[in-house]
Amino acid sequence: xAQTTNHIKEQLIEREKQIxxxxxxxxxxxxxxxAFKAVIGLLTNSIAIVLDAINxxxxxxxSLITIIGMKLAGKPADKKHxxxxxxxxxxxxxxxxVLVLYAGVSSLVSSVKQxxxxxxxxxxxxxxxxxxxxxxxxxxxxxxxxxxxxxTASDALSASGADALFDAVIxxxxxxxxVIYLVWGVSLEAYLxxxxxxxxxxSGVDMLRETLSKILGxxxxxxxxxxxxxxxxxxxxxxxxxxxxxxNYGPNNYLASVHVEIPDTMTAxxxxxxxxxxxxxxxxxxxxxxxxxxxxxxxxxxxKAAAIRETVEKIIYAHPHILQTHGFYFDEAQGTVSIDFIxxxxxxxxxxxxxxxxxxxxxxxEYTVDIAMDTDISD
Numbered sequence: 001x002a003q004t005t006n007h008i009k010e011q012l013i014e015r016e017k018q019i020x021x022x023x024x025x026x027x028x029x030x031x032x033x034x035a036f037k038a039v040i041g042l043l044t045n046s047i048a049i050v051l052d053a054i055n056x057x058x059x060x061x062x063s064l065i066t067i068i069g070m071k072l073a074g075k076p077a078d079k080k081h082x083x084x085x086x087x088x089x090x091x092x093x094x095x096x097x098v099l100v101l102y103a104g105v106s107s108l109v110s111s112v113k114q115x116x117x118x119x120x121x122x123x124x125x126x127x128x129x130x131x132x133x134x135x136x137x138x139x140x141x142x143x144x145x146x147x148x149x150x151x152t153a154s155d156a157l158s159a160s161g162a163d164a165l166f167d168a169v170i171x172x173x174x175x176x177x178x179v180i181y182l183v184w185g186v187s188l189e190a191y192l193x194x195x196x197x198x199x200x201x202x203s204g205v206d207m208l209r210e211t212l213s214k215i216l217g218x219x220x221x222x223x224x225x226x227x228x229x230x231x232x233x234x235x236x237x238x239x240x241x242x243x244x245x246x247x248n249y250g251p252n253n254y255l256a257s258v259h260v261e262i263p264d265t266m267t268a269x270x271x272x273x274x275x276x277x278x279x280x281x282x283x284x285x286x287x288x289x290x291x292x293x294x295x296x297x298x299x300x301x302x303x304k305a306a307a308i309r310e311t312v313e314k315i316i317y318a319h320p321h322i323l324q325t326h327g328f329y330f331d332e333a334q335g336t337v338s339i340d341f342i343x344x345x346x347x348x349x350x351x352x353x354x355x356x357x358x359x360x361x362x363x364x365x366e367y368t369v370d371i372a373m374d375t376d377i378s379d
Contacts (some may be wrong), residue, residue, distance in 0.1 A: 296340075341373060
């Protein structure tokens with residue numbers, strides 16, 4: 001267990017190094033692009049190139065915010081925040097999205113003013129070549145950021161990468177507008193600026209929506225949840241894993257709880273050993289701490305229980321939108337029939353639980369029915 005924990009810490013340190021390196025590359029590249037484009041935009045009186053330079057400045061600021069957010073998120077847990085500061089990275093992504101939105105709105109205002117009060121642009125071959133080189137640089141930078149964002153599970157890097165690829169398109173469009181002006185004498189600068197602004201605004205909205213969704217809490221990745229359940233079921237004595245809950249406290253930082261189905265013959269010491277083995281394997285294979293393992297027991301001695309289970313499951317599955325049943329147990333001594341079921345989110349019947357409970361109670365009036373409807377939390 002200690003070796004696994006140390007390995008996870010090493011992975012987090014390596015992730016921090018990679019994010020830092022990528023962000024510094026982004027800051028340096030964008031500062032250079034800002035300097036080149038600002039000079040060219042002012043010399044050629046091109047509103048589109050000036051706006052492009054401002055957008056690059058916001059990109060450099062985004063990379064700086066990414067570094068600050070990563071450092072804050074990496075603070076060790078303390079008494080006030082015992083689960084750490086990892087979620088700060090999501091707030092960082094939200095700040096970057098707001099900056100992108102601000103840049104888009106500001107660009108839109110400037111472009112509209114240019115339409116209302118046009119000024120003639122003057123281009124040179126050198127300026128167009130430099131902007132063309134900037135397109136290539138932004139394509140490479142955007143691809144690099146996206147790749148590193150995926151590798152490090154950093155939403156901030158992924159957002160910056162998407163923004164950089166948008167910038168490449170924007171810069172390419174300014175070159176196209178310049179060529180059209182030089183060849184046909186038609187100035188599309190201001191109108192292009194409006195189009196660019198709308199693209200930037202849409203990008204910011206998409207980034208903000210995605211980040212807020214993660215802050216609210218999203219459904220876990222299907223492959224991850226299925227993989228964890230498979231690992232849990234590989235432990236001796238476990239027949240099924242259900243109700244897996246993954247609480248997210250930052251990128252790649254989860255705490256988990258799960259229900260397991262085990263035979264009713266297991267003793268307390270066997271259950272204790274099984275629980276520890278589940279925690280060890282999930283941590284080793286997935287890097288996730290299982291904080292709680294709850295128990296469903298299944299009947300191993302009662303033939304009557306098997307017949308009741310079959311009838312009860314038929315009653316439940318006769319209703320629409322039922323995804324799964326689990327946790328059945330028949331306690332003849334106590335006179336209870338227990339089972340849980342999961343309905344999907346398309347279920348519109350607010351009385352589904354009561355309806356099913358009434359049907360089972362009608363089929364077995366001599367027993368007390370204990371039934372629960374679980375939420376479809378994970379795959």
